[in-house]
Amino acid sequence: MKQLFVIVAAxxxxxxxxxxxxxxxxxxxxxxxxEYPMVNSQRMVRAQISAPxxxxxxxxxxxxxxxxxxxAEGVWTGESAPQDEGFHYYQLNIDGASVPDPGSxxxxxxxxxxxGIDIPAADEDFYTVKNVPQGSVNEVYYYSTVTEKMRHCYxxxxxxxxxxxTKSFPVLYLQHGMGENETGWSAQGxxxxxxxxxxxxxxxxxxxxxxxxxxxxxxAHPDTTQQMQFPFPGMSQRPNGPRPQGMGQRPGxxxxxxxxxxxxxxxxxxxxxxxxxxxxxxxxxVEKNYRVIADTEHRALAxxxxxxxxxxxxxxxxxxxxxxxxxxxxxxFSADELKDAADFKKTNKVLFMSTGxxxxxxxEGDNSVTKAAERLKALGINAHSYISPETAxxxxxxxRSLYQFAQLLFK
Amino acid sequence: MKQLFVIVAAxxxxxxxxxxxxxxxxxxxxxxxxEYPMVNSQRMVRAQISAPxxxxxxxxxxxxxxxxxxxAEGVWTGESAPQDEGFHYYQLNIDGASVPDPGSxxxxxxxxxxxGIDIPAADEDFYTVKNVPQGSVNEVYYYSTVTEKMRHCYxxxxxxxxxxxTKSFPVLYLQHGMGENETGWSAQGxxxxxxxxxxxxxxxxxxxxxxxxxxxxxxAHPDTTQQMQFPFPGMSQRPNGPRPQGMGQRPGxxxxxxxxxxxxxxxxxxxxxxxxxxxxxxxxxVEKNYRVIADTEHRALAxxxxxxxxxxxxxxxxxxxxxxxxxxxxxxFSADELKDAADFKKTNKVLFMSTGxxxxxxxEGDNSVTKAAERLKALGINAHSYISPETAxxxxxxxRSLYQFAQLLFK
Numbered sequence: 001m002k003q004l005f006v007i008v009a010a011x012x013x014x015x016x017x018x019x020x021x022x023x024x025x026x027x028x029x030x031x032x033x034x035e036y037p038m039v040n041s042q043r044m045v046r047a048q049i050s051a052p053x054x055x056x057x058x059x060x061x062x063x064x065x066x067x068x069x070x071x072a073e074g075v076w077t078g079e080s081a082p083q084d085e086g087f088h089y090y091q092l093n094i095d096g097a098s099v100p101d102p103g104s105x106x107x108x109x110x111x112x113x114x115x116g117i118d119i120p121a122a123d124e125d126f127y128t129v130k131n132v133p134q135g136s137v138n139e140v141y142y143y144s145t146v147t148e149k150m151r152h153c154y155x156x157x158x159x160x161x162x163x164x165x166t167k168s169f170p171v172l173y174l175q176h177g178m179g180e181n182e183t184g185w186s187a188q189g190x191x192x193x194x195x196x197x198x199x200x201x202x203x204x205x206x207x208x209x210x211x212x213x214x215x216x217x218x219x220a221h222p223d224t225t226q227q228m229q230f231p232f233p234g235m236s237q238r239p240n241g242p243r244p245q246g247m248g249q250r251p252g253x254x255x256x257x258x259x260x261x262x263x264x265x266x267x268x269x270x271x272x273x274x275x276x277x278x279x280x281x282x283x284x285x286v287e288k289n290y291r292v293i294a295d296t297e298h299r300a301l302a303x304x305x306x307x308x309x310x311x312x313x314x315x316x317x318x319x320x321x322x323x324x325x326x327x328x329x330x331x332x333f334s335a336d337e338l339k340d341a342a343d344f345k346k347t348n349k350v351l352f353m354s355t356g357x358x359x360x361x362x363x364e365g366d367n368s369v370t371k372a373a374e375r376l377k378a379l380g381i382n383a384h385s386y387i388s389p390e391t392a393x394x395x396x397x398x399x400r401s402l403y404q405f406a407q408l409l410f411k
Numbered sequence: 412m413k414q415l416f417v418i419v420a421a422x423x424x425x426x427x428x429x430x431x432x433x434x435x436x437x438x439x440x441x442x443x444x445x446e447y448p449m450v451n452s453q454r455m456v457r458a459q460i461s462a463p464x465x466x467x468x469x470x471x472x473x474x475x476x477x478x479x480x481x482x483a484e485g486v487w488t489g490e491s492a493p494q495d496e497g498f499h500y501y502q503l504n505i506d507g508a509s510v511p512d513p514g515s516x517x518x519x520x521x522x523x524x525x526x527g528i529d530i531p532a533a534d535e536d537f538y539t540v541k542n543v544p545q546g547s548v549n550e551v552y553y554y555s556t557v558t559e560k561m562r563h564c565y566x567x568x569x570x571x572x573x574x575x576x577t578k579s580f581p582v583l584y585l586q587h588g589m590g591e592n593e594t595g596w597s598a599q600g601x602x603x604x605x606x607x608x609x610x611x612x613x614x615x616x617x618x619x620x621x622x623x624x625x626x627x628x629x630x631a632h633p634d635t636t637q638q639m640q641f642p643f644p645g646m647s648q649r650p651n652g653p654r655p656q657g658m659g660q661r662p663g664x665x666x667x668x669x670x671x672x673x674x675x676x677x678x679x680x681x682x683x684x685x686x687x688x689x690x691x692x693x694x695x696x697v698e699k700n701y702r703v704i705a706d707t708e709h710r711a712l713a714x715x716x717x718x719x720x721x722x723x724x725x726x727x728x729x730x731x732x733x734x735x736x737x738x739x740x741x742x743x744f745s746a747d748e749l750k751d752a753a754d755f756k757k758t759n760k761v762l763f764m765s766t767g768x769x770x771x772x773x774x775e776g777d778n779s780v781t782k783a784a785e786r787l788k789a790l791g792i793n794a795h796s797y798i799s800p801e802t803a804x805x806x807x808x809x810x811r812s813l814y815q816f817a818q819l820l821f822k
Binding site for chain 2: 031138290
């Protein structure tokens, strides 16, 4: 019996090790000089950490926890199942404590600053830094008359902005998702790199991109009669696959500040307030401080997930403010919403809707971005749809969506 | 006997609790919505983390590890001794694993991305964001002909740069310390905030600040005959008090990439290479891409700790390149070095040397910045010294040094 057990165990170990390709390389998102985490050609993540006195260490990625195994020196090592191409949030769990991996760089998502890892992708060239004319991503503070506080945003300026000191440029306002903040599009999204590469290749015209925070926009004196419904009708489908923990959490949940006595809450409170901050503070600040062509035809609005829903809401409430509108994994416009919108149809140049192929509901069937675009085209709207191959509700979908959308803008 | 023990224990508990002021508030450096870590009026840090299955959790700050205590719910809590005012790197240790605190924001220092905490300071007003004209901190990639790679830096542009679109400005090149990188001056150092406040108050003239990486500047084709000595004569004193772990570690240590077979090493390799990158790549890039007054009189160089030593080395090798020179906790110039430096004396406008009062050797006695400035003044050099009260080899010393130095520049 014992012999049989040994044989079976040896067989299982051999099978398991045959399944793991031993070609692991340090992730590109690692801290300088750190070997771990690593990724292999099967897109498995191998984590490692020294924790000599720990009883249990796990790698927590894509909503699944994987046990790490301790060696004689107290170093724990283990692998995840294969992950999708692109960027994923993850963490380690040491004896019940969820902590960032000291080997990785840190990103804001899933309502916390924590570990992220980039899995090499077949198309990663479009978001790789190259020796082409470089724009810059500018960190800016400004005073908000709506929140009565200083706010913080990032502004991408293309190389042409610097090279043509008297020229004015169009602007895209680009928003992050639930549980993320104004750093997401630049860090995880690689906005500046994608744009510099697109512009250098002649695939996009140079324009400014403003990335602000869509969750902390809480008016000091909220107009409660103007609160919008959330979620939208038709936005009830839950994305499948790994996603930021913040998705679907209750308003005011962890990391969003919690309920505030006697005042509006963060999270969905800020979701509503963002429209007011965008129109009264952000756009005026940008049009005052930068060389901007300040008209509808040269103004775009887009966002991912929650930012796409905000784009949806703000576009319906302000149909002639933005000529280009993009929703990345953020639902679709219905024909009903736009069939009588004469002003919108007159000023809109592009309406773009995208999703990852692994996002339930939006990639196929009657609710898909493809079908939605067909219905909108029948109304005479220049609707576009895009489905990111083999990705879920994650940043690879949104990097690709930006890459597609940017090529349609201001042409 | 048992009674005595109870009495003694009760007395000790009362004494201990009397020593800790229960007025803890969340640190300003916490992640949004996180209560812990906290700081009290005695400048003690209270950390807390849920780790139900852990055997031991410690708070590691200022080179000392403090035991946390577990409650019935598996949540660990504990306090440090009082800390100096200002910013400190720290970490948690869970069963032997050193990890970032999931409650804090993350900073690059001590050769890793990890936790940092700001202890309230009596003078924190000068680095607090205010509703004054705001400049911006710009993230820039550029190609280096020296390293034959893309490099990454930050450029602070004052509000006046935007407001006066044809005007040109002076430039300060400002360097971080060992174990830090190009993000340090903007994040921990609060450069943009300090400058916006100083300029708004009329205490500094507007100028550009370039913050680059002084450690990863490894020439693709190094000229080994040009390697400078390190450490400098007179720089052998070790700072006391808490300091980045990177200080004093061996070249090529953790986070610095380690030795590279057949090539130059990171760390002190980059320390030497930085001069070449600064002169051949950074300054030409800045003078090409920004509206800069490109002469000695409008060019300054400064740095903290290792960055101060680089400033020292580069100034001696290029005595007429920078009219303003600052060394923050980075040693002193000797009268011997400059007594025959006629070119330097002709072009130099200000030579600034600072230290924290708790830094051994540089705050008092014959090797102090005060005495060094006196000796240089006797040579006819406009030398200034500054000693930051009650701070060690840490960021509060360097924030204050920048605040002082900036007021002397380009006037």
